[in-house]
Amino acid sequence: MVLGHRGEGETLEGTEPTEKPERDNVVFIGKKPTMSYVLACMTLFQQGINEVTLKARGRAINTAVDVAEIVRHRFMTNLQVKNITIGTDIVPRLEGQGQSNVSTIEITLAK
Numbered sequence: 540m541v542l543g544h545r546g547e548g549e550t551l552e553g554t555e556p557t558e559k560p561e562r563d564n565v566v567f568i569g570k571k572p573t574m575s576y577v578l579a580c581m582t583l584f585q586q587g588i589n590e591v592t593l594k595a596r597g598r599a600i601n602t603a604v605d606v607a608e609i610v611r612h613r614f615m616t617n618l619q620v621k622n623i624t625i626g627t628d629i630v631p632r633l634e635g636q637g638q639s640n641v642s643t644i645e646i647t648l649a650k
Contacts, residue, residue, distance in 0.1 A: 568595035568603040576606040621649040
């Protein structure tokens with residue numbers, strides 16, 4: 540075991556067990572194929588989680604919407620869209636000059 544690093548469920552002597560992070564029910568959408576994220580959502584729901592949140596930024600927003608619709612209409616017709624949150628993240632540019640606005644979306648699906 541590496542000092543200063545704990546694996547999931549491991550504790551150091553005299554410390555409390557680590558709590559599970561709140562991100563257990565979050566699927567971050569990126570560049571993978573859409574069906575990879577659909578499978579991730581389905582797996583979470585089959586593990587007994589009642590709410591799954593899809594998070595995406597920029598060009599991945601359309602994939603997040605596709606994932607939500609595929610899961611709802613093809614695989615789990617009893618799901619509802621509980622919440623949709625849109626926003627903007629301000630990201631520094633690579634050149635170091637100025638900032639860019641990047642759109643964000645969070646879609647919460649619930650049983």
